[in-house]
Amino acid sequence: MEAGFRQDTIDRNPEKGRARTAPDTGTLGKAVAVLDVVARAERPMRFRDLREAIGQPPGTLHRQVSNLISEGLLQVNPDQSYGLGLRLLQFAARAWSGNRFREIAEPHLAALHEKTGETVHLGVLSDLEVIYLDKVESRQAVRMHSQIGNASPCYCTGVGKAALSALPIDDAKARIDRIAFHRHTEHTIADGAALSAELADIRAAGIAYDREEHEPGIHCVAAPIWSHDRSFVGGISVTAPSYRIAMAQLTQWADDVRTAAAAINADIEIRLGPRA
Amino acid sequence: MEAGFRQDTIDRNPEKGRARTAPDTGTLGKAVAVLDVVARAERPMRFRDLREAIGQPPGTLHRQVSNLISEGLLQVNPDQSYGLGLRLLQFAARAWSGNRFREIAEPHLAALHEKTGETVHLGVLSDLEVIYLDKVESRQAVRMHSQIGNASPCYCTGVGKAALSALPIDDAKARIDRIAFHRHTEHTIADGAALSAELADIRAAGIAYDREEHEPGIHCVAAPIWSHDRSFVGGISVTAPSYRIAMAQLTQWADDVRTAAAAINADIEIRLGPRA
DNA sequence: CTGATTCATTCCATATAATGGAACAGCGTT
DNA sequence: AACGCTGTTCCATTATATGGAATGAATCAG
Incomplete structure (x- = not known):
């Protein structure tokens, strides 16, 4: 429709x-x-x-x-x-x-959408899945409800991998061991070793990419957000169809995404930190 | 915003x-x-x-x-x-x-919105409250989540009064006795007797109006929908700001709303009826 | 239409899980 | 360092959930 x-x-x-x-x-x-x-x-x-x-x-x-x-x-x-x-x-x-993280992230998502013109997501890691908390979209294309509240695997989404990268390493390792990998596309990461390796890169760069690993023709660039005690980890992403937006464009947006995520993290620290 | x-x-x-x-x-x-x-x-x-x-x-x-x-x-x-x-x-x-009623009503809501150009709601009666299940809106103005899942009193909303009118009379009476009326605006129905009287009119006409009874400056025209056994009753409505849409226009839409509701009821009977 | 069969519902003695008082631990305050 | 405030753990007691058996309702075959 x-x-x-x-x-x-x-x-x-x-x-x-x-x-x-x-x-x-x-x-x-x-x-x-x-x-x-x-x-x-x-x-x-x-x-x-x-x-x-x-x-x-x-x-x-x-x-x-x-x-x-x-x-x-x-x-x-x-x-x-x-x-x-x-x-x-x-x-x-x-x-x-009433979700505090969503509330805090909201203006930053809007700004990021303003800058890129593409769909922006906010997701939270819940055990081995990412649950989408919010999204900002140009046209009123997809009905919000079909996306918000939905769970996707953590190992093949930008937000998921970003979130995993924000976990303490042993926690991430423990979760990875419990993942049942499934090839959604030909680019889906298929085993824990490959995922761990990529997480190392993501930690270093502060940026995660989903290179059509979940849905064919869809890629995204994501950055992690977290609470001070890591009891909450999640991520934000800019998603686009690969036929219209090249990978090179995503890498150009990486800085914006990272900056937005950093701003959200700072806000979380201020408003939800131990001394809030 | x-x-x-x-x-x-x-x-x-x-x-x-x-x-x-x-x-x-x-x-x-x-x-x-x-x-x-x-x-x-x-x-x-x-x-x-x-x-x-x-x-x-x-x-x-x-x-x-x-x-x-x-x-x-x-x-x-x-x-x-x-x-x-x-x-x-x-x-x-x-x-x-997964809600069957929402699913069935969806195309009819879209058609009704197409015809009127105003916001269309689908609501369900849950005890004494109306819970909004869906809405179709022109611009992506209000965020969907702020409305869907929200509960409003049944006695001061078009959908609520329409839904009440679809209940067996004794059931409606029993519920009315339990309502704690509260004046949201100067037009809000303030007691059970007035509500019962209006419900009689609504039953006769098959149409309910909210004349700025819930929110000042907002009025709407609604019609009831129901399942064969009345275990489910709800309604659909066309809502508009009164400064832009006159009451006369609402009464002109009444037939469209009633027709749409009738179509939904027929679909419910076919797809959820006892012999489904 | 009748009888057989399956499925849903109710009941009640038993098994299980929830309860809450008390004792303990963490932390900021005096 | 001792106090007081919150939140957490423990365990005998009590209340609740359980599930097998009996009942009732609906469906199907003859």
């Missing part, structure tokens, strides 16, 4: 394995496991579908589902299939507008 | 009382109660603040918070304050893109 060059769909990745931070333990863990199944489902899920996906006895699952519904986290469609509840939308609206 | 005429902020309403569907009972209920407090907080909430807001003993609250964090539903900012977790953004992205 719209002229977005980047795929408009939600996670077409063939990687079906969940990158959960926590095990499905405890009452809460089991509850979000149910939400997770519903969220990741591609076809409408009815009760029996959930049952085989979750593997809980019917009575148990039924009560879990009931509780989720009464909390508004889950809902039943008229055709008996389950969908995520509207309460999640409410929460997300707050999660987004 | 942008030229949005409708307020860009999240819920400035003075109504602080929560419109919870469920009591804070059960492990899950207590967990979302914590999320709710964080979501509704206006200043940064630290552990101490949560403690007084929730009223749980420190040990208990600490574990609840820890569990929420390990599930990614909550996170700690570097300055020790809590924020909603990124997992909620991921879930919401799916809740939105």
Whole structure:
């Protein structure tokens, strides 16, 4: 419908394995496991579908589902299939507008977009994935929602690699060992050794490139941002289609991206630092 | 920053009382109660603040918070304050893109916008509030996220009144009795009797108007949509600033809005009906 | 239309997880 | 250095979730 060059769909990745931070333990863990199944489902899920996906006895699952519904986290469609509840939308609206990093980065993203004219992203590292928090785009091409909140692998995105480069080296190493690499394009980094090597370069340069490693025909230049204690790492990027913007242009933007990221880091330190 | 005429902020309403569907009972209920407090907080909430807001003993609250964090539903900012977790953004992205009603309504909203040139909304009734699921807007003026997922009172919005009119009368009556009316503008409906009276008109006409009842200077024309069993009711609306669009113009659009809503209802019946 | 079968829901004794008081640790303040 | 304020950990107790079995509803075959 719209002229977005980047795929408009939600996670077409063939990687079906969940990158959960926590095990499905405890009452809460089991509850979000149910939400997770519903969220990741591609076809409408009815009760029996959930049952085989979750593997809980019917009575148990039924009560879990009931509780989720009464909390508004889950809902039943008229055709008996389950969908995520509207309460999640409410929460997300707050999660987004109340996010301090997004708030701090916002003007810098706008400025960077102003300078380059291309799409600017803000992403945060969440375990092994990058979650996009914001984007600034020239035309109202792609619908925002299709991108914000979406997760992409960290090893084949500019923001992801930038974020990894901001982690303490042993932390980064530990995460890399847990990555299940998948070739999204012919340029995708395929193993941990190659990724570690590239991260060394990224650390030295303060700049990461995605050379059509995630989506064919899309490349980007990114720089890391972080909080003082590295409990938060993320990145910003300028993304463009390679048919229109040459790699040489990206490298020219590198300084702008690095400068913008540095400015964001300074703001984070001031507004969220230990002495805030 | 942008030229949005409708307020860009999240819920400035003075109504602080929560419109919870469920009591804070059960492990899950207590967990979302914590999320709710964080979501509704206006200043940064630290552990101490949560403690007084929730009223749980420190040990208990600490574990609840820890569990929420390990599930990614909550996170700690570097300055020790809590924020909603990124997992909620991921879930919401799916809740939105996977929402059947939104999906079905989408082309009709686009067509309605094409015809009127003004902002078109899709909202769903959730207990006593309307939650906006989608909007189509001419310029990329207001950021989508500031609107989608937001909740507004049902008694002073076009979509809300339209949705109420689609409920079985006793259900509507029961909900009206629970509304805490608040005068947002001088035109806001102030009591249940007035609302019931207006709902009768809306049922007869199939059209609801918001005559600057929520935001001064903003009015809209809306029509209800629903599922066959009324487990879902909502509405669509065309919204405009009154300085630019006269009431007479809104009444001229009423037929278009009603027609669009009817088309959506037909699609819902076909795609989500009992024999789907 | 009837009977058989599958699936969803309810119930309740049991197993499990959440609770909260108390004791501990970290840190800034007096 | 001792105090007070917050946040964190521990563990016996208590409340909650669990899941097998029974019931009810819906679907399908004959």
